[in-house]
Amino acid sequence: MKIFFSLFILISLAFAGDATIEVVKKADSLPSLAVEDASLSYNDTFKLRFFKSLVADLNVISLFNVDRHHRFADFDDTNVLVANKDMNYVLRYKLFEDDNKALNIEMILFHQNEVVFSKRYRVNNKNIYMFISHAMAYDINEFMGEPSVGWMKRKVIFSRIVAPKKSEIIIADYTLSYQHVIISGGLNIFPKWANKAQTAFYYTSLDSFEPTLKHVDIKTAKVKNIISSDGMMVCSDVSEDGKKLLLTMARDGQPDIYLYNTETKKYKRITSYSGIDVNGQFMGDDKIIFISSRLGYPNVFSKRLDNGLVEQLVYYGKANSSCSAQGHYVVYEARESSNAFSANTFNLHLISTETDFIRRLTATGVNEFPRFSKDGDAIIFIKNYKSQSAIGIIRLMHNKNYLFPLKSGKIQSMDW
Structure with missing residues (x-):
């Protein structure tokens, strides 16, 4: 075990020093993350479109094994869904339209059933929803302390x-x-x-x-x-x-x-x-x-x-x-x-x-x-x-x- 750990350290240091050295990161070693949709406004087509965009962004930041099931939840529920209870992280968000027809999004991130991060977003035009999706993934990456994905x-x-x-x-x-x-x-x-x-x-x-x-x-x-x-x-x-x-x-x-x-x-x-x-x-x-x-x-x-x-x-x-x-x-x-x-x-x-x-x-x-x-x-x-x-x-x-x-x-x- 000590030999394996030493080799892992050497490979990690070499990779950190030279990105031309290829290291395959096993997907199983990544923490799991599920996404819960608690949206109040918009039709099912738009909800699914946003969900897919967010899942794609979360995959691209490459920090999690992202569950692809589109599940719905109550935003104010203090517990994650039963289906997600074994996940390392759960991201819950709520899409809603305000009186000015702007798209608003509230996001909370659970870890071990505790809220560890939250943020709100707003754009005047719902058709640029993908930029909020990108921003959410960016902010989660920052919260996790990873190198910037600006x-x-x-x-x-x-x-x-x-x-x-x-x-x-x-x-x-x-x-x-x-x-x-x-x-x-x-x-x-x-x-x-x-x-x-x-x-x-x-x-x-x-x-x-x-x-x-x-x-x-x-x-x-x-x-x-x-x-x-x-x-x-x-x-x-x-x-x-x-x-x-x-x-x-x-x-x-x-x-x-x-x-x-x-x-x-x-x-x-x-x-x-x-x-x-x-x-x-x-x-x-x-x-x-x-x-x-x-x-x-x-x-x-x-x-x-x-x-x-x-x-x-x-x-x-x-x-x-x-x-x-x-x-x-x-x-x-x-x-x-x-x-x-x-x-x-x-x-x-x-x-x-x-x-x-x-x-x-x-x-x-x-x-x-x-x-x-x-x-x-x-x-x-x-x-x-x-x-x-x-x-x-x-x-x-x-x-x-x-x-x-x-x-x-x-x-x-x-x-x-």
């Missing part, structure tokens, strides 16, 4: 192809339960949040003579042109302070990466290569990572902004076409099959610049456009499999993947 409350922005040369830019929650079309008409692609507050975004419009980068202020609905370029124009990353952009432009016929200053409106060429350099991502203040064909096939490289030093980062895969960085971690897409007569597999892999470990994060389909959450706790990505697009979430420290399918259309690109 990314659950952030919005996703993506471009959806709806017809040939036509797309929509949509703002959604991470589960795609909420979707708001903010740009429609024409071919508008590669949306990118312009700031941490998610009050503005950039996107590429292909409707004019030259590909044009545009900026949209969500609050004022004001759209302005930023910069145009022949052949290619993509904003692939925005600095933490929102003052610098990494752009891919093909001003000399070949795509290269440029650094654009949003205050001075001036740009500086970062890469200069006769092949292809695209998809630049900030890796701290003095380094970027990007995709380059300088080995004869797409691969991931880094470049220091102070001395210009270029370094190959990835040695696995022969077609590594997208990437994202967070601290010393890099997640990238790699083609793992080469079949001329059927669909190929593109998987995501995680590496650390400080070790030699490689961790494969996906197994089937086409997995692309990975993006780290701001805290590095999770990775969001696009999965295309069997003619369906989905948003995927990878919980790195819990070794779990979750998929949220798009009902129609195909996701072209997205940002978190």
Whole structure:
């Protein structure tokens, strides 16, 4: 027993130090949690919709074995339902509509039949109920003392192809339960949040003579042109302070990466290569990572902004076409099959610049456009499999993947 405990400590410490080491957490070791619905208002369809959303969020935080039975209870009952008496935790909530037609929710969390946490929520529009569901899961995660899952409350922005040369830019929650079309008409692609507050975004419009980068202020609905370029124009990353952009432009016929200053409106060429350099991502203040064909096939490289030093980062895969960085971690897409007569597999892999470990994060389909959450706790990505697009979430420290399918259309690109 002592030997097993020592090995567990060693594995835990190694994993805490390097997320590329894969540790499978047994579901049976997680505490159980049941959900009790004590709603007073709304029809059964809406009650079930909210229940399913909440159960999904509770599963995503990966702290519990969540019971999926939809049971009803009296909110003021001091005891949990008999069916839930053996559960480690019981979450009870009450949906009710106030005089202003706003959605209100009261929540209490039981542990060993004692209330250990409670909170109230209110939104004016019941159609955005999923954001309360996300907030409830976030608050329970905080109460349990776990690392923040603030990314659950952030919005996703993506471009959806709806017809040939036509797309929509949509703002959604991470589960795609909420979707708001903010740009429609024409071919508008590669949306990118312009700031941490998610009050503005950039996107590429292909409707004019030259590909044009545009900026949209969500609050004022004001759209302005930023910069145009022949052949290619993509904003692939925005600095933490929102003052610098990494752009891919093909001003000399070949795509290269440029650094654009949003205050001075001036740009500086970062890469200069006769092949292809695209998809630049900030890796701290003095380094970027990007995709380059300088080995004869797409691969991931880094470049220091102070001395210009270029370094190959990835040695696995022969077609590594997208990437994202967070601290010393890099997640990238790699083609793992080469079949001329059927669909190929593109998987995501995680590496650390400080070790030699490689961790494969996906197994089937086409997995692309990975993006780290701001805290590095999770990775969001696009999965295309069997003619369906989905948003995927990878919980790195819990070794779990979750998929949220798009009902129609195909996701072209997205940002978190």
